[in-house]
């Protein structure tokens with residue numbers, strides 16, 4: 001069977017590796033830190049430079065394709081997923097880690113056609129791990145097949161989550177309520193890599209049973225969510241709606257259903273919500 005998107009996926013792997021080199025080199029230089037939506041939502045010139053590098057290189061090969069890029073949206077571009085082939089880019093997922101040299105930093109490239117994920121590439125550039133998935137063809141890390149954990153008992157599980165980049169008191173309250181409920185089940189432990197994309201790859205690798213977060217963005221999860229499902233896992237919310245800003249990715253429905261009962265949900269504005277007039 002001819003795979004019409006294989007060329008694009010090969011290009012995504014090549015450009016993610018090149019972007020990862022730029023990120024690694026930048027760790028030896030001064031990193032000027034700026035902020036976006038809040039004082040803990042960080043961005044550096046390297047985020048912007050890497051996003052431009054990826055977009056320019058894709059445009060040369062695939063001039064008709066569209067883009068949703070974290071830093072382009074931050075600069076005012078519309079965040080809209082259409083049926084056209086669309087590259088969904090997080091140039092540095094784990095910017096806070098990058099700023100603090102905490103060693104989990106990823107380049108994340110998702111690709112969607114007719115609003116369906118076709119492939120996902122997450123390059124964990126300090127670990128030198130290239131995670132890939134192509135719809136219907138499995139998930140891999142450095143070309144080795146991945147599969148989720150077969151654990152069905154929540155009390156024998158490790159769950160990943162994050163505090164995110166909002167400090168809105170209501171959101172913080174909900175996050176701690178969920179965390180207290182889940183820790184008290186009790187579970188074996190809670191982890192967070194500081195990168196949504198890497199957390200999803202940890203689910204796909206069977207290192208944690210589930211990852212959940214409310215407040216993430218489409219670029220954080222576009223690639224990693226396909227890596228989870230292609231490794232045999234399941235998704236709630238995001239499977240039908242990448243813009244929902246909520247994700248629960250799990251190894252199976254038993255763990256997902258048990259976890260969802262403990263999560264205090266809230267609704268940040270959708271990624272594709274119309275911009276308010278200035």
Ligand code: IPD
Pocket residue numbers: 042070090092093094095096162163164165193194195196197213215216217220
């Ligand atoms: C963030 C990371 C973090 C998650 C935040 C994301 P960024 O992405 O994935 O783990 O908790 O919600 O915004 O800003 O480093 O690309």
Ligand code: CA
Pocket residue numbers: 047070090091092093094095
């Ligand atoms: Ca980012």
